[in-house]
Amino acid sequence: MQHGSEKKRRKKGRISGGVAIILSPEAKKAWISAGSQVLHFGDRTLAVKMDIPDARKRVVKIFFVVAYFPIGAASTQVRQEFYSQFEQCISSCSADEVLLVAADTNSSMGIRSSVRDGVLGPFGVEYCNKAGKELYDCCAALGLCSATTFFQKPQYQTWMNPRSKLGHQIDHFLVRRSALARVRDAGRYGGLSVESDHQPIRLTLRVAKNLSKQRCKREETFIDRRLLQKADILSKFQQEVSRDFQQRSRGTDSKYDALSKSVSAAAKKVLSRSERRRNDWFHLRESSLQRVIRERNIAQRA
16 A cells, blocks of 8 residues: 655656555455555555454454654645644544554654653654654654654664764654553664665554553662772773773764763673662671571571
8 A cells, every 4th residue: 555646756756755554464354354444644644444353352453554754854834734634644543543653754853851751762862853853742742652762772773864974763653652551662673675775663562452450570770889899890891881882982972972871881781780789888797797687587487
């Protein structure tokens, strides 16, 4: 299924602003089961509905959207027209349908600035531009979030600027904030076998009529800087900082920000401990205190 304007044809037969959806055989069955609908919202937004049975044969309704946002240099009229059509598309998704939007946003939103941010997660490329702020405001108003910023990945850049050679994260999966619990994984992945200037992204969705509440046991960890007094751990920490800094230096971060993040990442990887955190006075007499604690625990169980 494809959609685009024939009036925007360019050289070599290429059409600007078109979008397409390719369904697997199983997804095609789900699309037919939902009524074989193909919904158009302007030249840049296309949607289909699918009815997918869960493990208990209960139908889960999926409202799948692909959207191609205007470039940052597009006129105000073009951008306003697109956002009006995009909002119309989102409002067409009913409350009992799971909304999933795959989008080339042509903008950089960055990552969340506070834990109360309902649109962005903590992972991704930090760079944010004017078009990204516009998209952020739209997502906030519509109750959407970027699922691709909630999962840690080795790389986040999905497109490289041909002039600056800097990587940007402009391709996203958008879902309703209330449905983020359905997303088990999302982000960039390798293995693209067609020619494109974008890196592919992938999302794994949990298909279930009703999601059971899962309680996750919180693992308490802390950074034990005393471990740096050991020569082997100090050497390992330095190597990890150096390796991580070399990777981050290729991105959009300044050298200071890249080094700061590398030190934090290396500390979490090398200096993390899961035992209960003790004060310094405890470590001064740790062997004696641990013996007394064991004796107390034995006495309590007797």
